[in-house]
Amino acid sequence: MKRNIFRHIGLFMMTMLVLNACGGNQPEQPQTLREVLTGMNYGDSVLVVGHKSPDCDAVLSAIGYAALLQRLGINAKPRVAGKVVCEPLYALRQAGIAAPAVLNDATGMNMIMVDHSEYAQSVAGMPAANILHIIDHHGLGSVTTARPLFYYAMPVGSTCSVIAVMYEQLGEQPTPTEARLLLTGLLSDTDSLTAVTTTDTDRRIFDRLLAMSDITDIGAYYAATREARISYEGMSDTEILYSDFKAYEIEGVKVGIGSVFAGKVASAEDMCRRMRDLMPAAREQSGLDMLFMMIGDRDANVTHLPFCGEGAKQVAEYGFHTTATPDDCIVTHYLSVRKVEVVPPVTEGIRQWKGID
Numbered sequence: 001m002k003r004n005i006f007r008h009i010g011l012f013m014m015t016m017l018v019l020n021a022c023g024g025n026q027p028e029q030p031q032t033l034r035e036v037l038t039g040m041n042y043g044d045s046v047l048v049v050g051h052k053s054p055d056c057d058a059v060l061s062a063i064g065y066a067a068l069l070q071r072l073g074i075n076a077k078p079r080v081a082g083k084v085v086c087e088p089l090y091a092l093r094q095a096g097i098a099a100p101a102v103l104n105d106a107t108g109m110n111m112i113m114v115d116h117s118e119y120a121q122s123v124a125g126m127p128a129a130n131i132l133h134i135i136d137h138h139g140l141g142s143v144t145t146a147r148p149l150f151y152y153a154m155p156v157g158s159t160c161s162v163i164a165v166m167y168e169q170l171g172e173q174p175t176p177t178e179a180r181l182l183l184t185g186l187l188s189d190t191d192s193l194t195a196v197t198t199t200d201t202d203r204r205i206f207d208r209l210l211a212m213s214d215i216t217d218i219g220a221y222y223a224a225t226r227e228a229r230i231s232y233e234g235m236s237d238t239e240i241l242y243s244d245f246k247a248y249e250i251e252g253v254k255v256g257i258g259s260v261f262a263g264k265v266a267s268a269e270d271m272c273r274r275m276r277d278l279m280p281a282a283r284e285q286s287g288l289d290m291l292f293m294m295i296g297d298r299d300a301n302v303t304h305l306p307f308c309g310e311g312a313k314q315v316a317e318y319g320f321h322t323t324a325t326p327d328d329c330i331v332t333h334y335l336s337v338r339k340v341e342v343v344p345p346v347t348e349g350i351r352q353w354k355g356i357d
């Protein structure tokens with residue numbers, strides 16, 4: 001018995017020596033990231049959710065990240081912050097996956113935020129939730145947490161790109177379906193790698209995901225997702241207004257910026273008229289000071305930007321360095337990325353309007 005124990009200890013020591021000689025106990029990055037992620041306390045479960053008016057990146061990054069965490073033994077479940085329509089709905093149908101359940105209130109829950117870090121964009125109750133991770137590709141928003149958290153953000157084209165990078169860093173391989181979903185979020189957020197936010201990392205990740213995915217004709221697939229994005233099939237004008245809508249607090253001013261596609265179903269002028277009818281009431285109901293709508297026709301290379309709310313006209317004119325039309329609209333070349341092409345001018349306009357240097 002005693003001999004046996006000594007033999008085991010001897011074997012153990014020898015194994016350690018061999019491992020040492022091979023550098024086997026040298027910590028590598030995949031282990032560190034895994035250690036940090038698995039070392040946190042998730043209680044019974046943790047919910048992963050993107051922003052309200054969920055787009056492809058918000059929905060698919062939540063699904064992709066929950067799947068990655070499940071591989072690490074963490075009981076993570078994806079949720080959405082609103083009804084899934086248009087493009088993400090199409091993408092899920094094509095993948096044969098049901099839309100995640102809608103989460104209405106995050107109060108008291110263990111939460112992971114993806115694709116946003118702004119309370120104005122999150123489900124109700126997020127300030128009273130236990131936020132464990134934030135995975136994002138936007139500027140840092142208004143979220144503050146009492147406890148330490150895992151915050152991982154990169155200046156890349158999509159949150160799905162960040163999650164694909166995490167798969168690599170953890171040494172995990174996405175399934176063909178997971179690769180398809182991550183790829184779809186990346187395609188959608190970067191307008192198929194053409195948006196100004198696209199980086200070399202996105203291009204490399206795109207190639208890798210495409211090779212791993214079950215998508216055979218990427219050109220046809222992207223065309224179909226875009227079609228779904230601008231179809232607004234079966235949606236009321238109010239639903240269209242909120243279909244891609246984000247709220248911000250800029251220098252104490254509550255601002256909503258919605259994005260709507262024109263061209264296919266309606267001309268930019270026509271869509272502009274339809275949105276304008278609803279905007280004053282929508283602004284009030286959402287408790288916003290100002291509301292801007294990006295109504296873009298990519299083929300015609302034009303964006304109409306109607307606005308409402310006190311001061312919005314000055315903000316728009318200062319920010320975009322142009323004169324508004326008599327019916328309160330800025331007409332400009334096509335703007336595809338809200339956070340790069342609209343949020344900064346609006347911020348600049350608000351600062352100038354409020355006399356902040």
Ligand SMILES: [Mn+2]
Pocket residue numbers: 057058115137157158159189
């Ligand atoms: Mn995104």
